[in-house]
Amino acid sequence: MIELRQVSKRFGQRLAVNELSLRVPAGEVFGLLGHNGAGKSTAIGMMLGQVWPTAGEVFIGGAEVGRERRRALSKVGAIFETPAFYDYLSGWDNLRIFTQYSAPTPAARLREVVDWVGLTGRETSPVRTYSHGMRARLALAQALLPGPELLILDEPGEGLDPEGIAEMRHTILRLHRELGLTILLSSHLLTEVEQLCTRIAVLQEGRKIFEGPLAEAKSNGNWLRVEVGDFPAAVTLLTQAGLITGARDGRWLALATGVGVDRVVRCLVEHGAAVFAVSREQPTLEEFYLSLVRKPEPPAAAT
Amino acid sequence: MFLLQLRNELVKLFGKKRTYIGFAMFLLAQNLIAVVFRFTHATRPLQRLLESGGHVVADYLSALTIASIMLMPLAAFLLPLYVSLIGGDLVAKEAEDGTLRMILCRPIARSRLLLVKWLAGCIFAVALSLALGLFGLLFARLYFPWGGLFIWMPEQEILSLFPAGTGLERYAVAHVMLITEACSIMGLAFMFSCFNVKPAAATILGLSLVFVSFILEHIPYFKDYENWFFTYHLHLWQLMFAERIPWWRVGQSLCLLVGFNVTFLTVGLTVFQMRDIKS
Known part of the structure; x- marks a missing residue:
């Protein structure tokens, strides 16, 4: 549905997006993650033909956005x-x-969408009288008109209260389930992305550092959670033994390639370290995300 | 589709209170000027001028004459201000408010969007110019009788007297020509509005160019080059009050104004087409 081919965007000296290639297949709920300034909004701007790529091409539904804007965006809501x-x-x-x-959209279609988003009865009031939640519903209604196949959501939960966020989550799921829309979701709310998305891409400083199914992302970590009496001493010991490549947060160890949990535990026990707990828990999306965007601390500095 | 989009643009434009500032100010200013002329000695110089020419004052101290006198300062100062305000708002205000980004995620071409907006701006300019004429005549008529038109524009070397019928025709044609001034100044501010600037900046830039052109045009040194100044061609409406309308000059200025407007629109389109629209 969406394809970015080696897309770059430069604003003056700053490279906002760097040779980004991305594919969002039809029917997916795709999460686009990254810090502020990572290039998410610029990438979305290029998908919508609002920002001109410095290099590369953006296709939506097979049409190149710059050259065939009408065809590319005719079935897109944002x-x-x-x-x-x-x-x-x-x-x-x-x-x-x-x-x-x-x-041109018939009034009946407008009414249908107003009903769908739950704004019936307030649609004739001036928008200045709308609450934040009502504005969010109106935004959704305009995105659903006249009848998109792809919905691009750029930080849709920003500024919403927890109730609003939950409502937004249910709405996105409904859109996917009931209308079969392909959804591209850019968000800082990792728990929301985790609950909604089937596939994610992570951007950092304009570059894509991960793209794949959410399940793969969550099983991707080679991190081991340990609770030991003296974490820095354990890190030093395991590093010298060549069993780990990094550590963070006083409890996480990055296992070296091919190293299993048994070898780590054996090494610690043999050297008299007090081991209270060891688990290779599946990381949450947040943990996976942080492990991607943070460089592992050098073992000597780990606490 | 194009007409629907134009209608929507007009709904947006005329749905805003600030769009009516110009109309309200014309109502106020023209009423005030008419009252001043009626209840003070402000008409004395006019009467003396008519008497010195051997004319019957009562025949020409009329609603048409007063409306035409009122037109001069308002067309020179207030009309450019209000059309520039709207022209400067048309794109830049939408960019500032974020609605432009909402529009541009739709499959509308930027050139088409700009054309619709420019046309809406022109319709506003036409409405404001015609309102200026209608309000002027209406308020002048409240306080002065119907009669002939006496007009004196020393700058254009125009001193004319017309019977009521011809005077009304000239007054109407002058307003049709005033539309060219209003549209051109709106187009200038609109061009700046297409740049990545605040709406106020677009308005001020547009007005500044008009005033700079006006000032330069009036410096004696530049008298020989007055043809080169934008504002020189905006005074077309004044020529409609000449005893014999210099149609060659009108045609020349109209052609140049078309050129100016095409240039403004082309520059605006090019800049807008190349711009990145970001939040």
């Missing part, structure tokens, strides 16, 4: 972190205005 509307106009007028930049 929501941004702070959806902007004409506050002095009603929600209905806003929907009509935005959707008619895509195609």
Whole structure:
């Protein structure tokens, strides 16, 4: 559905996106992760034809966005972190205005979408009277008009309270399940991404450092959680033995290639270290993400 | 689709309160000027001028004459201000508010979006120019009788007297020509609005160029080069009050104004086409 081929974007001296290649297959809920300034919004801007790539090509539904904008974006809806509307106009007028930049849309379709997002009864009120949650629903309604196959959500949970975030999560799941939409979700809320996405990509400083199924990401870590009496001494010992390549957070060890848990435990016990717990828990997405974007501390500095 | 989008652009434009500032100020200013002319001695110089020419003052101290006198300062100062305000807002305000980003995730071409916005700006300029004429005549008529048109524009070397019918025609044609001034200044501010600037900056840049051109045009040294100044061609409406309208000059200025407007729109389109739209 979305394909980025060796896409780069430079703003003056700063390289915001660096040779990014990405594929979002149809039917996926795809998570785009990264710190602020990692290049997520720039990448989304290029997908929507708002930011011109310095190099590379962006395809949506097989059409190159720069050259065939109309075909590429005709079945795309988007929501941004702070959806902007004409506050002095009603929600209905806003929907009509935005959707008619895509195609003429009958009132019945507008009403259907207003119903779907739960804004019925308030659609004729000026948007300035809407709560934050209502604005989020209106943003969703405009994205669903006239009838997208791909939904691009750029930080949609930003500024929402926990209840709003939960509502957003359920809505995204509904969109995927009931309407069969392909969804690209860019978010800082890793727990949300973990619950929603089937596939993720992680950007750092404009480069992609991971792309794959969420399940693969979560089983990707070669980290071992240990609870020992003296963690720094254990790190020194295991490093000298060549069993680990890094450590972090006073409890996590990065196992060297081919090293199993048994060898680590044996080494520690043989050298008299007090071992209280050892587990190779599946890391959460947050742990996986942090392990990717943080470089492992050198063993000597680990505490 | 194009007409639907144009209608939506007009809904957005005329849904904003600030769009009506110009109309409200015209109402206020013209009413005030008409009252001043009616209840003070402000018409004395006019009367003396008419008397010195051997004309009957009562025939020409009319609603048409007062409306035309009111038109001069308002067309020179207030009209450029309000059309520039709207022209400067059309793109830059949407970019500032974030709605431009919402629009540009739709499959509309940037050139088409800009054309729709420019047309909406022109429609506003037409409406404001016509409102200026209608309000002027209406308020002048409240305080002065119907009669002939006396007009004196020393700068254009125009001193004319028309019977009521012809005077009304000239007044109407002058407003049609005033539309070219309003659209051109709107187009100038619109061009700046396409750059990555704040709406106020686009308005100020547009107005600044108009005023700089106006000042240079009035420096005696540049008298021989007045043809080169943008504002020189904006005064077309004044020529409609000449006894004999210099149509060659009108045609020349109209052609140049078309050129100016095409240039403004092309520059705006090019800049807007190349811009990255970010949050």
